[in-house]
Amino acid sequence: MKRTLGSLVKNTGFHYEFESRGYSKGSAKDCVPSAWLLGKYLAKGLINRATGRLELDYAEMYLTTHCSLQCRDCAVLVPYLKKRRHFSKESLLKDMDRFLQSVNYVHRFGLVGGEPLLHPDLPDLIRYLSGHPAVGTIRIPTNSTVLPGPELIDALKSSPDVLLSISEYPIELCPKRPRLIDLLERNGIEYEVYAGQAWDDLGACSSAYKEGVTEEELALRFSNCWMRECHGVLEGRFYLCGRAAFAPLAGIHDAFPEDGVDLYGVEDAKGVRRAISDLMNKPYLRACAYCRGTSSGKRIAPAIQVGAE
Ligand code: SF4
Numbered sequence: 001m002k003r004t005l006g007s008l009v010k011n012t013g014f015h016y017e018f019e020s021r022g023y024s025k026g027s028a029k030d031c032v033p034s035a036w037l038l039g040k041y042l043a044k045g046l047i048n049r050a051t052g053r054l055e056l057d058y059a060e061m062y063l064t065t066h067c068s069l070q071c072r073d074c075a076v077l078v079p080y081l082k083k084r085r086h087f088s089k090e091s092l093l094k095d096m097d098r099f100l101q102s103v104n105y106v107h108r109f110g111l112v113g114g115e116p117l118l119h120p121d122l123p124d125l126i127r128y129l130s131g132h133p134a135v136g137t138i139r140i141p142t143n144s145t146v147l148p149g150p151e152l153i154d155a156l157k158s159s160p161d162v163l164l165s166i167s168e169y170p171i172e173l174c175p176k177r178p179r180l181i182d183l184l185e186r187n188g189i190e191y192e193v194y195a196g197q198a199w200d201d202l203g204a205c206s207s208a209y210k211e212g213v214t215e216e217e218l219a220l221r222f223s224n225c226w227m228r229e230c231h232g233v234l235e236g237r238f239y240l241c242g243r244a245a246f247a248p249l250a251g252i253h254d255a256f257p258e259d260g261v262d263l264y265g266v267e268d269a270k271g272v273r274r275a276i277s278d279l280m281n282k283p284y285l286r287a288c289a290y291c292r293g294t295s296s297g298k299r300i301a302p303a304i305q306v307g308a309e
Contacts, residue, residue, distance in 0.1 A: 005042065010229075011055045012048065013107040013136065014041035053104045054273050059231040059238075060110030061096060062245070063087060063125065067114040068145040069173060070306040073199055075227065076242040077250040078114055079306050080205040087235065089121035093128060098263045099233050100134040102272035107136040112232070117146040123155035130159035138162045141194075143169055143303070144177040156189045164191040169303035198299040202227070202243060203292035205250055210289045222284035224295035236263050238276055244287035256286040 009015070014037070018024060023034040048055060062076075064086045070079040100106070109129060116122060117140075129138050138159070144166045148156065156162055164184065171177060184191045213221075222228055227241040237260040239245040248255040261275040292298070 005038070008045040009038065009041040010045070011057050011107075012041045012044045013055065013057065014038070014045075015057060016107055016136070017041075052273075052277075054102075054277060055105040055107065056103055056231060058108045058110065058229060059099070059103070059106045059233065060112045060242070061092065061099075062113065062232060062234045062242070063092060063111055063116050063119045063122070064114040065249075066118050067143075068118065069115070069143055069169070069303060071302070072304045072306045072308070073201060073300055073302075075199070075202055076246040077205055077252070078246075080250040081246065082249065082251060084114075086119050086121075089124055091235070092121075092125060095233050095236055095263060096125075096128065098236075098269070098272070099238065100132065101269040102263065102276065103134070104273075105134050105136070109135045109138050110232075111138065111140045115143055115146060116140055117142050117148060117152070123151045126152075126155040126159050126162060130155075130161055136161075139165055141165045141167060142180075143167050144174045144180050147176055147180055147183060153183070153187055153189070156184075157187055160190070162190065164189065166191055166193045167197065167302065168193050168195040173303055173305070197302045199302045200227075200294035201292060201296065201298035201300045202294065205252060207252055207290050210253075213289055215284075218284040218288050221291075221293040221295065222288045225288070225293035227294055228285075233263070237261060238263060238272075238279070240279060240285060241287075243291050244285050247287055247290060253287065253290050259285045259287050 018034065018037060021037070023030045023037065047053070065078055065081050065084045066086060067078050072079070111122070111125060111129070113119070119125070126138070129135055138161055140162060142164060156164065166177065166180065181191070227243060230241050232239050232242045232245055234245040237245070239260045244259045247253055261272060261279055263272055266272060266275065
């Protein structure tokens with residue numbers, strides 16, 4: 001029952017409003033308003049299904065594969081990529097346009113990397129997305145190794161729907177963090193410090209997890225993996241999870257066209273929307289065979305650097 005209700009309010013934005021109102025604390029006084037909120041979003045979920053409206057709780061765009069850290073257990077395998085580059089502003093804006101025409105609404109949109117603050121056109125990308133009618137809020141995760149310049153500060157100041165999310169990795173790796181926080185404070189820019197992280201171990205950059213896995217095991221791995229909600233757009237393709245997007249670029253396996261949607265593969269945005277919905281209804285991805293998923297229970301310290309062990 002709980003699972004059915006959860007799937008009905010998925011991709012409606014329920015989760016974010018529930019959290020922001022503090023209902024997740026489970027206080028007795030919140031029982032009635034949280035039940036009311038659930039009812040409201042259940043109705044929204046049912047209407048979306050009936051009308052074919054596609055909303056996503058979360059989607060991100062990969063701006064760059066450059067990073068100032070080399071995290072051994074990076075979910076999107078950045079240290080192991082054969083080629084590093086910033087994606088061009090033109091291609092990113094084109095993909096954003098096409099993607100946002102295809103889905104009806106993205107409640108939280110991530111601008112991610114690598115380290116997104118390294119991208120020279122980040123200010124323009126923020127200005128384009130901020131206030132976009134198909135976007136709720138914008139989240140930019142940063143490892144706090146890069147201090148924003150005046151242009152980025154200006155773009156952030158004039159974009160109240162952007163939140164900078166600072167990962168609290170060991171301070172020896174990110175000694176600029178106090179200066180970054182001070183800079184954001186002085187300029188009145190919204191940020192959060194994401195403390196106490198533990199990462200899920202998706203497995204090493206290898207094809208070792210492929211051996212002997214059955215379809216049933218794959219379906220279970222996929223359905224219990226939270227990364228499958230971490231949708232992203234990379235070079236004109238939509239993926240359910242970043243691992244599936246990047247594993248071929250790290251040489252773990254061949255590209256599996258059926259694991260993503262070519263945003264330009266059909267003529268109209270409606271066709272893309274249908275293809276994304278079909279992808280979301282798959283029992284698992286082919287990429288899941290090469291990955292441990294997030295449900296193995298194996299948690300690891302964040303940001304262990306390649307070669308540090
Ligand atoms: S198990 Fe599948 S959905 Fe989960 S991270 Fe791996 S490839 Fe992505």
